[in-house]
Amino acid sequence: MSWWISRTGANGRRELWAVDVDPNLAMVLLALPLAVLLSDGLLSVSLLVLGFICLVVSKVSLFRRGIWFSWGPRLMSARNATIYKVGYSLVGFGALLRLALRM
Secondary structure, three states, X not given: OEEEEEEEOOOOOEEEEEEEXXXXXXHHHHHHHXXXXXXXXXXXXXXXXXXXXXXXXXXXXXXXXXXXXXXXOOXXXXXXXXXXXXXXXXXXXXXXXXXXXXX
């Protein structure tokens, strides 16, 4: 497996680089930290915190306009509405994972 990187060289010509990557090593490097976080229960807490941060970031635009109480992403821009939905998804998944670890 290889990653292809396209760049423009110093002489203005397009260069194409192939970087060889072992897929098994990539899976280990992704799965090992995830397994450590999952075994300690830190993954659920980090998902909850990250989701809450996403919710706060998406609501800041409404606070700046003087809208302090609103429900849902209706009054937000498309970008902030996406961040809002991702935040609730992270909070929900973190809560479900936390409940699953408690059982």
